[in-house]
Amino acid sequence: MKSLAAAAHRHLLFLAALMTLALAHPAFAQSEHIPASSIPTADLIQPADLAATLQSTSPKPLILQVGSHVLFAEAHIPGSEYAGPTNQPTGIQILKDRTAVLPKDTPIVLYCGCCPWERCPNIAPAYNLLHAAGFTHLKVLYIADNFGTDWVAKKYPVAKGR
Amino acid sequence: MKSRNLFLATAMLFTASMPVPAQTHKTAPDFTARSLEDKPIHLSDYRGKLVLLNFWATWCGPCISEIPRFSTWQTKFGPQGFQVLGVSMDDDKPPVQKTALKYHLTYPIMMGDEHLGELYGGILGLPITYLISPQGKILARYQGETNLDQLEKRLATLLPPKKP
Numbered sequence: 001m002k003s004l005a006a007a008a009h010r011h012l013l014f015l016a017a018l019m020t021l022a023l024a025h026p027a028f029a030q031s032e033h034i035p036a037s038s039i040p041t042a043d044l045i046q047p048a049d050l051a052a053t054l055q056s057t058s059p060k061p062l063i064l065q066v067g068s069h070v071l072f073a074e075a076h077i078p079g080s081e082y083a084g085p086t087n088q089p090t091g092i093q094i095l096k097d098r099t100a101v102l103p104k105d106t107p108i109v110l111y112c113g114c115c116p117w118e119r120c121p122n123i124a125p126a127y128n129l130l131h132a133a134g135f136t137h138l139k140v141l142y143i144a145d146n147f148g149t150d151w152v153a154k155k156y157p158v159a160k161g162r
Numbered sequence: 163m164k165s166r167n168l169f170l171a172t173a174m175l176f177t178a179s180m181p182v183p184a185q186t187h188k189t190a191p192d193f194t195a196r197s198l199e200d201k202p203i204h205l206s207d208y209r210g211k212l213v214l215l216n217f218w219a220t221w222c223g224p225c226i227s228e229i230p231r232f233s234t235w236q237t238k239f240g241p242q243g244f245q246v247l248g249v250s251m252d253d254d255k256p257p258v259q260k261t262a263l264k265y266h267l268t269y270p271i272m273m274g275d276e277h278l279g280e281l282y283g284g285i286l287g288l289p290i291t292y293l294i295s296p297q298g299k300i301l302a303r304y305q306g307e308t309n310l311d312q313l314e315k316r317l318a319t320l321l322p323p324k325k326p
Contacts, residue, residue: 033223068219069253073276075286085253087221115288116306119223145306146287160276 034124036117036140043127045109045139051156054078061107061139066095066126067114067147069162075152077111078159084112086129087121095126099133107137113147186302190215190294191281195249195272198259203247203272206298211245212320213294217274219250220257222288224307229265231310235317236268242321243296249274251285295320 054060054077065072066084076082083098085091099108108130112122120143127140143150152158190213192206205215216232218225229248236246246269250258255273262271279285282292293302293316301320304313 068221068251070251070274070276070279071286074279074284085221113287114219115222115224121221121223148284148286149305152284152286 033121034128036120036123038124039127039140043131043138043140044142046142047150047154047156050077050109050141051151051154054157059107061109061137062102063109063111064095064098064126065112066091066110066122067112067120071114071147073160073162075147075158075160077151078157080111080159082162084126085114085122086126091122092125092129095129099130099135102135104134105136107139108135109139109141111141111143111147113141113143113151115146117142117144186300188300189298190292190300193278193281195274195278197270197272198255198262203270205247205294208245208247209298210296211243212239212296212317213292214244214246214317215249215292215294216246217249217251217279217282217285217288217290219252219288220261221252225289226261228289228291228308228310229261229267231314233265233268235314239317239321240268242324244317244321245269248272249278251279251288 050063060079063077063080064083065076065080066086068085069082072082081098083091083095086095099106102108110123110126110130112120112126114120114122117123123140127138130138190205192204194202194204197203205213214232214235216225216228218229220226232246232248235244248267248269248271250271251274252258258271258273261267274285282290287305289304289307291304291308292300293304293313295301302316
């Protein structure tokens with residue numbers, strides 16, 4: 001009877017280990033939503049402030065778009081680079097590769113704008129990745145609604161193409 | 163604080179459910195896009211039907227919450243001359259195929275791109291949905307998560323009665 005219980009216990013442990021491994025698989029990463037509200041307010045930059053920086057003569061940050069490539073092609077911030085979508089393992093890898101050799105004090109601005117702030121699946125994973133990597137001059141563009149409403153419609157500078 | 167939150171929530175609900183008037187009453191630009199089965203789909207093929215043209219993506223939370231209802235409407239109102247067309251703004255086809263299967267979508271899905279987005283005034287935030295008359299005129303443009311109950315009521319008023 002004891003050996004039967006021990007076998008059942010081992011079986012349960014094995015199943016739990018299998019489930020842990022399965023949930024850690026990249027295929028599941030997409031379904032986990034990390035809310036943008038988890039990004040500290042101190043690390044946000046408002047669209048008007050970034051637009052002013054771009055139009056000034058001061059040094060420009062590296063601007064990385066971590067959303068859809070199709071939306072990037074439609075309109076993006078001039079000089080920004082496509083580096084996403086970071087809700088998917090492929091997007092995370094693109095961002096990792098792009099930032100791997102950068103000095104940790106490189107000024108970086110991340111943005112997405114695919115969806116309303118709280119529903120954006122990309123921006124928090126991108127921020128978490130670079131923050132954990134030790135980037136010290138990291139900002140996130142706060143896009144309340146979407147890139148069309150909060151950037152393009154406000155007549156801030158826009159570029160097109162991939 | 164509570165009343166401020168309530169006000170914000172009400173304001174968000176109100177704006178989310180309001181159709182955006184831009185481009186309404188103009189003819190919906192015709193286009194051809196490839197379906198998930200790689201067949202060409204022309205918008206003009208659906209003249210004579212009331213069309214709901216939905217721009218969406220698999221990574222867009224509000225989009226995913228809308229599509230099951232659109233699928234139900236296709237089944238419910240299809241015989242009355244209603245047609246849903248989904249345009250995915252995803253970068254790749256595989257996640258779209260997976261989602262279409264998962265939700266048993268009952269209407270055609272095609273892959274969009276930046277050219278199609280620009281044709282419709284810039285699809286720079288999802289979802290965006292157009293309601294197009296049987297004559298091909300844009301009746302409404304809904305940006306953001308739509309109040310689907312209101313939209314369903316509107317569809318019912320625009321469609322002819324069910325045939326006995």
